[in-house]
Amino acid sequence: MMRALWSAATGMTAQQLNVDVIANNLANVNTTAFKRDRAEFKDLIYQTLQRENVYGGQGRPVNMQVGVGVRPSAIVKDFSEGNLYQTGNPLDLALDGPGFFAVLGPDDKVYYTRDGSFKLSPDGNTFMLVTADGYPVLDDSNNPIVFDGNVNDITVSPLGVIQVKNPDGTTQEVATLGIYNFTNPQGLLSVGNNLYEATEASGQPGTRDDFEGRMGKVMQGFLETSNVQVVKEMVDMIAAQRAYEINSKAIQAADEMLGIANNLRR
Structure with a gap:
């Protein structure tokens, strides 16, 4: 559950950066020759609970790994030509x-x-x-x-x-x-x-x-003109907002589970 808290927190931080990038794009929709930015993300290191174990064609053929979140990897410019x-x-x-x-x-x-x-x-x-x-x-x-x-x-x-x-x-x-x-x-x-x-x-x-x-x-x-497409940026912002909200729900769920575990003796 603590892993879920930290993973969801990294997701909220990532989506906050994503919204920041989108907001800058929208702010420059009328800026001459502005080139839109795009945030890119990568998953963080995985915790390996159990490695694959195959000998003589028998055993566990897959790994047991749990991810611990996401991190921003780059903010790249889209140099496609504007109108x-x-x-x-x-x-x-x-x-x-x-x-x-x-x-x-x-x-x-x-x-x-x-x-x-x-x-x-x-x-x-x-x-x-x-x-x-x-x-x-x-x-x-x-x-x-x-x-x-x-x-x-x-x-x-x-x-x-x-x-x-x-x-x-x-x-x-x-x-x-x-x-x-x-x-x-x-x-x-x-x-x-x-x-x-x-x-x-x-x-x-x-x-x-x-x-x-x-x-x-x-x-x-x-x-x-700017190569920012307002409709696309609005759709991306809605998706980022929903992803932020879902990660916040994951934190709430983990918190409630911790609360239940803490109250087992009652």
Whole structure:
């Protein structure tokens, strides 16, 4: 009965974490390019009451083991693509397929994002392409993208080449967006503000040449929505709530059984 108490307690703790993950998904249902999380669990070590015992084709062919609960094993990101919706803003960029934009954080580290709602930050006679938080967007050489004052008719090609139109009608290439991908995107570290940091688990960022056929094209005038599906999250939350309730019932049942055992002498 004590084993039942502890096993059910681990189940309640696991389902509480599951609800926390689902709640975060629902909170970010309207966050641009948000990727939903999914909690994963593993069973804990088993107590072996009796081992299998087969000699000469006779004996007990199975083990007698009792589990002692569950534990969270991972919270993984679902990097499936969200829907693209048209904004008409030439500085709104979305990736139709795998990949991340590179930005420079306030700590001079390079971070990666799927959120392409970029802005122009004026600095004297020049303009820098930045995120909504003011972080510089980087080109394919990890340098900030700067316009020399001419920001007329900005166009971005599917390969990320940024061009502006000169007063004489000709076009001028400004830079090429830094777009990267990772061998294991689930290994990226979420740091908030729609940013990810590369880790040893994610591997080093690779360019379009490194991921030939596995890199998205740039869609100008579009943004990517969150890939959270509200109906699915609500169903998952109901299932987690019911699992939490069932584990609490198991604790109550074990408590009542202990009460009966304690009152045997009465």
